Amino acid sequence: MLAPVIDPEGAPFWRYAAQGELRVQACADCGTLRFPPRPCCPHCRSFGVDWRPVSGHGRVWSYVVPHPPLLPDYAERAPYNVIVVELADDPRIRLVGNLVAEAGARLDSVPPERVRIGAEVRVVFSGDGLPQWVLERP
Template identity: 80%
Template sequence: MLTPVIDPDGAPFWQYAAQGELRVQACADCGELRFPPRPCCPHCQSLASEWRAVSGNGRIWSYVVPHPPLLPEYAEQAPYNVIVVELAEAPRIRLVGNLVSEAGAPLNSRDPRSIRIGARVRFVFDRSTGLPQWVLERP
């Protein structure tokens, strides 16, 4: 199983996610939400930042279904999906994850043919892998 590479700027994202909370970095001066996390605000160049809770609601902006050859850790789960989610509070922020049937479900728990661009999703966290996942708001 692959694990996330955690750098100092992004470490709080993973700490909050492990608690089941979706937070994104925000500029402490101008308030602009940003992702991926970075030391400087791209809007006002401030170095002050904070982590703000967001609802975890969004919509599927794009997706892909990887086909073999795959990394060995994922080959047995194919076919599975990788989705890009546009956050409701910040449409310029897009997060990558997997659409699953329920929190902690395998990557291949949803039929890839059922995925639709624009479908509303919400954030869940898979404690066994340490990765964010997404479920449909209305399965």
């Protein structure tokens, strides 16, 4: 598996994920949630940062099934899905991940024909702290 590239602004996201928590960066002054993480609030220009827990519930906003896999490390897992999840807490926040059958399951554990835009999902975490998504109503 490929490891995420961790930059200074995003490091807390991955630290919390490793603990099984989904948190999103928020402005410490105006409270606006933002993702991806960045040093300055795009709304009030504050540099104050807070990391707020979110429910981990959302819906599939978009998805793709790569053919052929774009990265050699993923070739044996094809076909697999890559989904964009719109968080229930704030629909402007969208996270990319994979829809899996259960936490830590293989990327190909959900057949591509079962992925639907609008499907309700919730976050789970793989053994290495990678956020993944499962269907609310399998």
